[in-house]
Amino acid sequence: MSAEVTLTIDGQQVKAVAGEKLLFVALNNGIYIPHLCAIAEEERPSACCRLCFVEIEGLSRPVTACTQKVRDKMTVRTRTPKVDRLVKTGFELLLSDHRLQCRTCPKNGACQLQMVARERGLKLKTGRFKPLAKDIPVDHSPETFSFDAGRCVLCGQCVHADQNIARVGAINFINRGLKRKIGTFNNRCLRDSPCTECGLCVKACPVGALTFKT
């Protein structure tokens, strides 16, 4: 199935291969859509960050671009009042659970949350929501990097890197609900896990949760 399709994103005509995911088609054509969790190679996206909303003609509600396969003559808008509202709320929700200290964050300037704020004109503040206390200690145990769960947005990029690229299996999602987090087997520190410190997860992390020591 490699039929070429033509779709319209924000009025711009774009060519793509049928079945490709809309999010990556847009990004590859220089059209920004906020995204944290999408992984191009994954057939079934996790779709957990809920930031990549777009409106597609014919659908009554905004949908996530990372889960939509492109179709011929699809008409997509990345900025509508409904989309902007959802993205703003989703973004504020993530920030309400984030150790918001950009100035001291190693990722300052390269962080995807800052990117979303910049592109969408959003403030790096929790806005309507009270910050949820997040006094989780930082795991400094690996020699080359640190893991600050207080800055983790639970996108799963590191898990993909660890399990599917490095094929180590040191980390995964653990716990449910508000306690969901990235952890090791038996919740040990990383040094006591099978982690080989290949650094792939650190490179994959879009925010300041996994950062190399300097």
Place this chain on the structure above:
Amino acid sequence: MSAAPVQEYYQKLQEEARTKSAAQKHLPRVRVGVATCSIAAGAIRVKEAFEDEIKAMGLEAPVIDTGCMGHCYAEPQAIIDKPGHPPICYGKLDEDLARRLVKDFLVDDDPCFEFAMAALEPNDFFPTFEDYPRGVYEKKMILGQCGFINPEDIGDYIAQGGYAALAKALEQEPEDIIREIKNSRLRGRGGAGFAAGLKWERCRAAESDIKYVICNGDEGDPGAFMDRSILESNPHLVIEGMAICAYAVGAAQGYFYIRAEYPKAIERVRLALKQAREKGLLGQSVLGSEFTFDIEIFAGSGAFVCGEGTALVNSMEGNMGIPETRPPRMADSGYRGKPTVLNNVKTFAYVPAIVRNGSAWFKSTGTPESPGTAVFTLVGKINNAGLVEVPMGTTLRTLIYGVGDGIPHDKEFKAVQIGGPSGGCLPEAMLDVPIDFDSLKEAGAIMGSGGLVVLDEDDCMVSIARYFLEFTQQESCGKCTFCRLGTKHLLDILDAITRGEGTPESLDTLMELAEDVRDGSLCNLGGTAPNPVLTTLRYFRDEYEAHIREKRCPARVCSDLILYYILPDKCSKLCSACVGSCPTEAIYTREDGIKAITQEKCVKCDNCLKACPPEYLAVIKLSPPVLPEQQEGVKN
């Protein structure tokens, strides 16, 4: 495959079963309802009392376990079937009464009508359930045999025509069955109301050697127990429905997903599967045909979200029970990536009757868009709580006042919460809404899995919204942003409002966030979690406003917004019932002998209000929490 052997095989089974049951016809039989609900009410002891007494009297009278009849307000129950009398149902039994029935009725032939609830067959002596107002409104399509047949004896089910639908189905082409189910417009009873026939058709069309049929018995809604009740009371009905589905879609393997907290249901289903295999109704060449099908039980972890299809499959595959995005649809790629039909317990339970009686029969009950019946657990402030089955299209008013016999203690109806924690609260003005998938959705509620909680004037709608949201917030799997964090913030805002700390802005935030969680969540747990908030905001906004602007809880429930006060002119100086009831010694006797409360010590436990004798009713709750003396003080 020739058709005749199947019928022959089935006729033989049925004859066997009927002969066996006829052999007992001359004996009096006692059927005791033994299901989770009645066991809690003491059914096991009642059953033992029957057995002991029958033995002591030297009688031959089998005591048989049945399931739940749905009259939960009158558990434990038993049906006594004595030749020469109509079968009679007795309620609110205890051991003494059981012994007495054996002596008076089984030995002396006095049916003790004073303890009877109803007869099960029309007769000249005693009314039947159909003669009760409730019986007039109810229509039993799937609960009909629950409580009457022995769920632990497949013969009972077969003698009454059980598995005839499977035999009939096996003589038809799978496509014909799918057409019949499609024509019947049977909609899934697990909540969303998706057309079962379309699901089956898609699964049939999917190309794969291996396909699966899964019965969703997760039933995680607090307070809902319809599915448990059916599995405990009539497991073969569901097994038969699943087998027909498997034949129609081309599946050889089925699964029951039942929450591990339902041990009785698991036990009965396991026994039923074993008996079905022994009779050749499951396994290789079902009923002598070429169709092979078997079912296994999967005991689920019991997380609410595991009832969601993709999470259920994940949990069956040994992964965390966490939802995935769709597509792919289950019918294309479900369990182990194979085409899978997932239906609710009740959905499968309708199938045998539809196959037996045809789609037109099914559609003659209910509404055109939602044919058939609706099954509810009716609970809360209602006289006749229990499991009810009414035609779709019945109004909420009929259900509450006709079937449930209204609100106890002359209290005023306030709202009905329908659809479980993901449903909505509807007010008096909406009571004439017909119960069907689409009308309820339009009103902001959902059919959900059929929990129906009646609320009266003493219920605070903000607290109710908070209560349900707390449940979903705790059950959120945490995968996606809106549900994990959004429900937490919704809960925090509701908390603040119930404490009197809400602001007008917080009400706007509550509304916006509730809508965004609904629209932004990955699965329908988050998608429906805001419903209690959205509907209470829509229909009871004044209660929110009172909490926020006046620091007043109109139902006097929110403990931070009330205080307890003893009316001096009502208090009898001679009584001191309240004083002893108070756990913190907050109540003292004034110089004039009248009792009063030291507010600083009061923990708002409500004991004194309950302790004050009905002839005085001197203890009252005030909201906002301002003492009359203080109010006067302001004026001065």
